[in-house]
Amino acid sequence: KEKVKITKEQQALMKVVVEAYNRHQIPQDVAKKLLQEQYSEEENFLLLTEMATSQVQVLVEFTKNIPGFLSLNHEDQIALLKGSAVEAMFLRSAQVFSRKMPNGHTEVLEERIRKSGISEEFMTPMFNFYKSIGELHMMQEEQALLTAIAILTPDRPYVKDQQAVERLQEPMLDVLRKLCVLQHPQEPQYFARLLGRLTELRTLNHYHAEMLTSWRMNDHKFTPLLCEIWDVE
Numbered sequence: 001k002e003k004v005k006i007t008k009e010q011q012a013l014m015k016v017v018v019e020a021y022n023r024h025q026i027p028q029d030v031a032k033k034l035l036q037e038q039y040s041e042e043e044n045f046l047l048l049t050e051m052a053t054s055q056v057q058v059l060v061e062f063t064k065n066i067p068g069f070l071s072l073n074h075e076d077q078i079a080l081l082k083g084s085a086v087e088a089m090f091l092r093s094a095q096v097f098s099r100k101m102p103n104g105h106t107e108v109l110e111e112r113i114r115k116s117g118i119s120e121e122f123m124t125p126m127f128n129f130y131k132s133i134g135e136l137h138m139m140q141e142e143q144a145l146l147t148a149i150a151i152l153t154p155d156r157p158y159v160k161d162q163q164a165v166e167r168l169q170e171p172m173l174d175v176l177r178k179l180c181v182l183q184h185p186q187e188p189q190y191f192a193r194l195l196g197r198l199t200e201l202r203t204l205n206h207y208h209a210e211m212l213t214s215w216r217m218n219d220h221k222f223t224p225l226l227c228e229i230w231d232v233e
């Protein structure tokens with residue numbers, strides 16, 4: 001059985017991605033509001049919109065730190081961000097749920113999501129996804145690499161130079177695969193399970209588009225940044 005070894009440059013790549021992932025968190029004052037504001041559907045939607053807007057800013061900063069991203073064609077950079085924003089945010093909010101935020105934040109957050117005008121049919125797949133991420137007990141290295149891999153998906157709409165994106169995604173997949181073998185020796189399928197979550201994420205994109213439509217039908221307003229990244233209004 002060949003000995004799996006992470007090379008020096010793979011260590012360096014992982015370090016850059018994990019540090020960027022940890023450096024960019026939602027500002028505490030935004031997260032704190034979760035506990036303070038009252039529980040109306042309106043207020044919940046506003047809070048979630050504020051968190052989503054803050055999360056997009058965090059996501060853009062993280063993406064800029066992915067080695068090689070800024071040397072991609074500029075239109076392709078935008079296409080990758082727009083194509084992956086919802087998936088990266090579902091990944092992030094799923095990890096927030098699974099890491100059990102401090103003193104009851106998780107319940108509060110779940111309560112607000114459940115009462116924000118999202119119809120029942122989207123709740124089930126969303127919370128199933130949160131649960132399936134939680135069950136993986138991912139390390140932060142795995143979370144950071146999986147998010148970078150989702151962002152560097154070559155076949156997003158409107159990406160012109162897909163090969164250039166593949167050349168950035170492949171080294172991330174290699175180091176994640178080795179990391180999974182080294183960290184989960186008893187679970188040879190762990191890497192495949194992580195990639196399976198990326199497939200599940202793509203289905204959530206579809207549900208999310210419907211969520212946006214139903215919110216807009218009820219005249220809910222989004223911030224300019226969310227309109228930009230989600231092509232609404």
Ligand SMILES: Cc1cc(OCc2c(-c3c(Cl)cncc3Cl)noc2C(C)C)ccc1-c1ccc2c(C(=O)O)cn(C)c2c1
Nearest residue numbers: 025026031045048049051052055086089090092093096113
């Ligand atoms: C938890 C959530 C929701 C969110 O989006 C909220 C939304 C979603 C939607 C939905 Cl409900 C669920 N998953 C993904 C989407 Cl994108 N779709 O539309 C909206 C808004 C516009 C109403 C955006 C961001 C967070 C979020 C992320 C990280 C952290 C965090 C940390 O990193 O430490 C601490 N807190 C409190 C966080 C909250």
